[in-house]
Amino acid sequence: MSIPRPTNAVPVEYLAPEAEGLVVDLCGEEKNVHRLEELGIRCGCKIRMLSPGEPCLLAIEGKKMCLRLGASAGILVHPLTP
Amino acid sequence: MATVALIGNPNTGKSSLFNALCGGQARVGNYPGVTVEHKTGRMRLGSTSHKSIELVDLPGTYSLSARSADEAVSVEVLSGEMPGLARPDAVIVILDATNLERNLYLLSQVLELGLPTLVALNMWDRLESEGIAIDPKSLSHSLGVPVVCTSASKRMGVADLQSALGELLESAESSQSAREQHQPASLASTSFPEPFRRCVDELALWFDSQGCRLPRFQIERLLIDDSQAHSYRVIPKVLTSEVTERISQAREQLASEGVAIPLFETRARYAWIKQRVAGVIERKPRERRASLSDQIDRWLTHRWFGLLFFVVLMFLIFQSITWFASWPMDGIEFATQWIGQRIESMMAPGPLRSLLVDGIIAGVGSVLVFLPQIAILFFFIAILEDSGYMSRAAFMMDKFMSILGMSGKSFLPLMSSFACAIPGIMATRTIENRRDRMVTILIAPLMSCSARWPVYVLMVSAFVPNRSVMGGWIGAQGAVLFAMMALGALVSIPVAWLLQRFVFPGEPSTFIMELSSYKWPSLRVVLMRVWERVLAFLARAGSLILVTSVLIWAAAYFPGDHGPLDIATAKLEAEQAIPDADPEKQQALETQINQLKSEMISQSYLGTAGDWIEPIVRPLGWDGKIGVAVLASFPAREVIVATLGTIYSLGAGQDENSQGLAAQLRSATWPDGRPVYTLATACSIMVFFALCAQCVSTLVTIRRETNSWRWPIFSFVYMTALAYAGAWIVFNLMSFW
Ligand SMILES: Nc1nc2c(ncn2[C@@H]2O[C@H](COP(=O)(O)OP(=O)(O)OP(=O)(O)O)[C@@H](O)[C@H]2O)c(=O)[nH]1
Ligand SMILES: [Mg+2]
Numbered sequence: 170m171s172i173p174r175p176t177n178a179v180p181v182e183y184l185a186p187e188a189e190g191l192v193v194d195l196c197g198e199e200k201n202v203h204r205l206e207e208l209g210i211r212c213g214c215k216i217r218m219l220s221p222g223e224p225c226l227l228a229i230e231g232k233k234m235c236l237r238l239g240a241s242a243g244i245l246v247h248p249l250t251p
Numbered sequence: 252m253a254t255v256a257l258i259g260n261p262n263t264g265k266s267s268l269f270n271a272l273c274g275g276q277a278r279v280g281n282y283p284g285v286t287v288e289h290k291t292g293r294m295r296l297g298s299t300s301h302k303s304i305e306l307v308d309l310p311g312t313y314s315l316s317a318r319s320a321d322e323a324v325s326v327e328v329l330s331g332e333m334p335g336l337a338r339p340d341a342v343i344v345i346l347d348a349t350n351l352e353r354n355l356y357l358l359s360q361v362l363e364l365g366l367p368t369l370v371a372l373n374m375w376d377r378l379e380s381e382g383i384a385i386d387p388k389s390l391s392h393s394l395g396v397p398v399v400c401t402s403a404s405k406r407m408g409v410a411d412l413q414s415a416l417g418e419l420l421e422s423a424e425s426s427q428s429a430r431e432q433h434q435p436a437s438l439a440s441t442s443f444p445e446p447f448r449r450c451v452d453e454l455a456l457w458f459d460s461q462g463c464r465l466p467r468f469q470i471e472r473l474l475i476d477d478s479q480a481h482s483y484r485v486i487p488k489v490l491t492s493e494v495t496e497r498i499s500q501a502r503e504q505l506a507s508e509g510v511a512i513p514l515f516e517t518r519a520r521y522a523w524i525k526q527r528v529a530g531v532i533e534r535k536p537r538e539r540r541a542s543l544s545d546q547i548d549r550w551l552t553h554r555w556f557g558l559l560f561f562v563v564l565m566f567l568i569f570q571s572i573t574w575f576a577s578w579p580m581d582g583i584e585f586a587t588q589w590i591g592q593r594i595e596s597m598m599a600p601g602p603l604r605s606l607l608v609d610g611i612i613a614g615v616g617s618v619l620v621f622l623p624q625i626a627i628l629f630f631f632i633a634i635l636e637d638s639g640y641m642s643r644a645a646f647m648m649d650k651f652m653s654i655l656g657m658s659g660k661s662f663l664p665l666m667s668s669f670a671c672a673i674p675g676i677m678a679t680r681t682i683e684n685r686r687d688r689m690v691t692i693l694i695a696p697l698m699s700c701s702a703r704w705p706v707y708v709l710m711v712s713a714f715v716p717n718r719s720v721m722g723g724w725i726g727a728q729g730a731v732l733f734a735m736m737a738l739g740a741l742v743s744i745p746v747a748w749l750l751q752r753f754v755f756p757g758e759p760s761t762f763i764m765e766l767s768s769y770k771w772p773s774l775r776v777v778l779m780r781v782w783e784r785v786l787a788f789l790a791r792a793g794s795l796i797l798v799t800s801v802l803i804w805a806a807a808y809f810p811g812d813h814g815p816l817d818i819a820t821a822k823l824e825a826e827q828a829i830p831d832a833d834p835e836k837q838q839a840l841e842t843q844i845n846q847l848k849s850e851m852i853s854q855s856y857l858g859t860a861g862d863w864i865e866p867i868v869r870p871l872g873w874d875g876k877i878g879v880a881v882l883a884s885f886p887a888r889e890v891i892v893a894t895l896g897t898i899y900s901l902g903a904g905q906d907e908n909s910q911g912l913a914a915q916l917r918s919a920t921w922p923d924g925r926p927v928y929t930l931a932t933a934c935s936i937m938v939f940f941a942l943c944a945q946c947v948s949t950l951v952t953i954r955r956e957t958n959s960w961r962w963p964i965f966s967f968v969y970m971t972a973l974a975y976a977g978a979w980i981v982f983n984l985m986s987f988w
Contacts, residue, residue: 199513200477201761206517207314208763209353219545220552224649224659224762231381232350233548233766235646237653241761 178245181236182225184218190246191215197242205242208234216246253420254305254337256328258361259345260354261311262767264373266290267403268345269308272413276783277308279404279776280636281767282645284663284681286310287321289328289336296417304416307339310680313353315360316472317481320680320688320956326481329364330469341367341419343412348372348400349381351532355524356517358394359439363468367423368396369415376402377768382535390531395437404773439523440471444515446508450474450501457497463487473498474505475513544769548643557647568631569736570729572624573708579623584911587616600817600824606804609900614800617896617912618792618889621705625788626781628701632670633780637772641666642764649762655744656751658684658762661691665743668698669736670784672949676956684760690750692956693966694743696949699736699941701784702889706940707735709892713913714933738941742973795886796893803883803894806857807901816847852901871939871975872932872982874921881939888945931985935978943974 178193192214195202205211210229220226224237238244257265261283269277273292278285290308309328310321317323324333331338344361346354362368372387391398399415401408440448451470458465465473465485472482478495486494502512551557591612598604635641641663649659660682668675675695682688711728718727823840826833852858860882861875868878876898884891892912899915919927944950950963957963 199511203316203513203517204318205763206514206521207316207356208765209350209356211517211521219548222554222650223653224646226548226552226646226766228545230350230352232353233768235642235649235659235762235764235766237649237658237762239759239761 177247179248181216181218181227181244181246182221182223184216184221184246184248186218186221189215189217189249191249192244193247194245195242196245197238197240201238201242205244210234210244215249216244252303252305253340254307255341255343255416255420256307256309256339257343257345258309258325258329258357259311259373260313260347260350260357261765263311263345263347263354264401264403265311265345266308268343268371268373268401268409268412269306271403271406271409273306275306275308276779278780278783279773280633280641280780281639281770281772282636282641282663283311283765283767284321284678285636287324287677287680289324289333291336294413296413296420304420305337307336312357314357315468316476319683323481323484324680329361329366330466330485332485339366341369341416341423343369343371343416345371345373345403348374348385349377349383351383351385351528352521352524355527356520359520359523360468362394362396363438363440363471365466365468367419369412369419370394370396370398371403371408371412372398372400373403375400375408376405384533384535386531390528393527393529393531404776437523437527439520440468442519442523443471444510446505447474447510447512447515450505454497454501461490463490474501475516477513547769548766551640551643552646554650557643561644561647565736566733568628569733570726572627572631573726573729573732575627576623580620583616583620583622587612587619588911591616595824600820602808602813605808605813605901606801609808610801610804610897611797613896613900613912614804614893615792615797617709617892618705618796619789621708621889621892622785622788624704624708625701626785628704629670629781629784630777632667633777634772636780637770637776639767639769642766645764646766653759653762655747656759657687657690657747658682658760660684660760660762660764661687664691665695665698665740668695668700671700671702672696672698672946673952676949676952679956684758686751686755686757687760689755689957689962690747692953693750693962694747696944696946696953696966696970697739697743697746697942699739700946702887702946703735703940705889705892707732707937709895709912709916710933710937711735713916714928714930735937735941738938742942742977746969746973791887791889796890799883799886799890800893800897803857803880803897804901806860806879807852807855807898809855811851811854813851816844816851819844819847848901852898857898870982871935871978872929872986873936874919874927876919877927877932877936881936885945886947888940888943891940929986931982934985935982938981939974939978941974942970942977944970 181190184190192210192212194212195205195210209232214230217228218225219228219233224235226233226235257269259265262281266277266279266286269275269290269292270279273294275290275292277290286308287310292306292308294304294306296304307328309325312322312325315326315329317326327333328336329339329342342361344358346358358370372385378385387398387400397415397419399408399412401412451467451474454470454474455465455467458470469482469485472480473494476482505512551560591608594604594607594612644666645659645662648662652658652661664675664678664682667678672695675698676692679688679691679695682691711731715728715731819840823837823844826837826840857879858875861879864878864882865875868881873881880891880894880898883894895916896912899912899919916928917926921927944967950967953963953966954960
């Protein structure tokens with residue numbers, strides 16, 4: 170699998186319902202990014218949007234997570250076309 | 252005796268496994284953050300030399316860099332800092348097999364603690380339906396620790412786990428100083444960047460030279476975690492400033508050498524995980540079709556429908572409690588009255604008989620009547636908790652709570668405060684943001700806990716007409732009850748806003764939470780939860796409420812010469828025993844007794860105290876008796892029912908005495924003959940109880956969780972003021988109307 174170039178990346182909030190994306194970058198304060206990674210949200214993992222908005226509901230490797238990061242951190246994904 | 256700790260990510264089945272291993276009664280629920288303090292239990296290993304083992308259930312954590320108070324508990328126990336608990340001799344790490352990679356992150360850290368470690372691959376029963384296959388043998392080989400497959404909730408694999416644990420402890424014992432030596436084949440930390448490892452070596456030397464030996468793992472945590480993190484708490488106070496200095500220097504040095512703290516850690520660990528699971532785990536490609544769980548979630552977390560569903564669900568629960576409970580309640584009420592009458596028929600009138608009948612049976616009995624309600628309430632709560640719905644509700648509420656500057660994380664503690672504020676306040680340990688946690692602790696006692704039920708139900712059943720609206724589907728009584736339940740929550744909204752605006756200014760919080768998978772609630776879990784609360788309720792009725800009932804009885808009985816009253820009562824009872832007695836004579840005796848009774852009670856200490864209190868509570872529409880009863884219920888609010896039971900049993904006329912407390916309340920009058928209790932009075936009492944901080948245990952819990960007396964005093968003052976004002980407004984509005 171070729172790593173998509175980050176230029177195609179969009180913030181995870183922009184994924185449409187049921188759309189999938191590959192996490193390409195986590196940005197924001199380091200300790201917040203560290204936490205996200207501990208929780209299993211890390212570069213290279215696949216995310217499926219279940220319910221967009223604030224907070225949004227995501228499926229990450231088969232587990233559902235809800236997320237409202239505000240300005241503290243951001244998740245950039247490369248949208249995967251089905 | 253060996254100590255063994257159970258650790259793992261939240262909601263992976265640690266408490267279920269704990270219960271299966273040692274027959275304990277740890278609370279189990281299907282949402283992250285059920286366990287928030289450590290719990291110990293004894294367990295026997297059959298065939299080994301270790302006769303008995305102390306098993307420790309811990310709060311769930313995603314990593315050993317603790318960010319919230321519950322995670323800190325786990326880290327403290329593992330590093331042996333928890334007072335009163337030995338450092339564990341071995342650890343069982345519970346991994347959710349359906350989410351292996353993420354769960355291995357914690358394991359990679361635990362392995363570095365150097366404790367003998369055993370892996371329980373839990374949720375094994377769900378692997379197939381998730382389309383995942385794991386080879387436990389190669390996993391064990393690759394991790395270098397024994398791996399056992401378990402299904403804790405179905406109690407499968409428990410025997411295997413026990414024997415594996417026995418072997419682990421035995422081999423640890425036979426190799427001398429096993430604690431230091433126990434090291435699996437490969438550790439993630441060996442692949443940390445060279446400059447970082449050098450830095451840790453230097454710091455370790457420095458700590459040694461200061462006479463403070465820290466394990467390598469802890470020094471790594473100091474370097475990686477930010478200064479708010481738990482790892483800083485282990486440093487002796489005298490060293491703190493110097494350590495902070497050294498660490499920031501070391502970090503600058505590392506940054507210049509290209510080591511990205513803290514992110515290199517996660518990278519290194521996930522790289523390690525990738526190596527460990529290669530060839531061990533196999534995933535069938537999933538169909539893209541939305542699963543049933545996704546479809547349910549689409550509705551339950553829908554912006555409007557989800558909210559509506561939540562409100563309707565709560566309403567139905569409260570309605571059905573009133574339906575289901577009425578029959579057993581009548582039974583208990585009948586039983587207590589029957590016992591009272593038995594005693595009356597066996598004993599001559601006098602202080603002892605009065606203590607038993609008016610003090611203990613009328614007092615404690617009137618509280619016991621509410622046992623069915625409590626049991627049914629917890630039955631529903633347990634079903635919601637174990638189905639997985641709770642985390643959905645938290646997700647939905649986050650939208651709304653973020654407006655108040657809080658997060659959905661606060662929802663679960665608040666929801667559990669509807670049962671009882673004490674576990675609710677404890678549950679705030681899962682909230683990382685300190686300011687959020689404080690606000691949640693301070694508003695949790697406003698949620699309508701189950702101890703308020705008896706007050707509401709008593710007032711509602713006595714004074715709200717039993718009419719039904721909307722074609723009989725909604726009872727007026729149920730609706731008022733629901734309104735009372737909702738009142739505290741509604742009032743908490745402006746309170747939370749004010750608190751976070753003026754008392755705890757700070758960053759708005761973020762929200763990250765894992766949703767649990769839906770499942771059918773387990774009958775065992777549900778019944779255990781109900782049983783636990785029923786026992787707690789009975790324990791309270793048998794201790795605090797019993798004592799207050801006796802005290803109130805004494806205050807209402809003494810001083811005063813009860814001789815004439817006892818003689819009149821004895822006469823009446825003798826008269827009643829005669830088959831065709833003179834009804835007029837009986838009538839005269841009854842009038843005399845009623846008059847004596849009310850004289851005695853108004854001369855008593857309680858009557859005197861009532862006269863003192865009356866001016867203060869008069870604006871709320873209460874008389875002195877209610878005032879005293881409310882005052883007596885400041886230690887625990889449900890005491891009000893017991894005190895009213897005692898007061899009116901002592902003071903009640905002979906007719907009402909056999910009709911229960913509600914009838915006695917209805918017939919209470921002011922000296923001028925007007926009834927004391929009107930709908931307005933009843934509502935003012937209910938509103939007072941909805942808002943007041945009448946629970947010593949809650950205040951003590953606030954003290955413990957905030958480490959200061961300031962906050963319990965603050966809660967007490969603001970809630971009591973709120974309660975008085977609320978009751979005054981309601982009474983005046985309703986009397987006017
Ligand atoms: N299918 C399945 N469900 C399980 C298994 N073990 C536990 N559960 C369920 O998972 C949920 C969580 O169980 P708990 O024992 O409370 O989990 P915990 O790890 O103690 O959770 P926290 O204390 O919140 O960290 C409950 O609903 C259990 O019934 C299992 O092996 N298989
Ligand atoms: Mg638990």
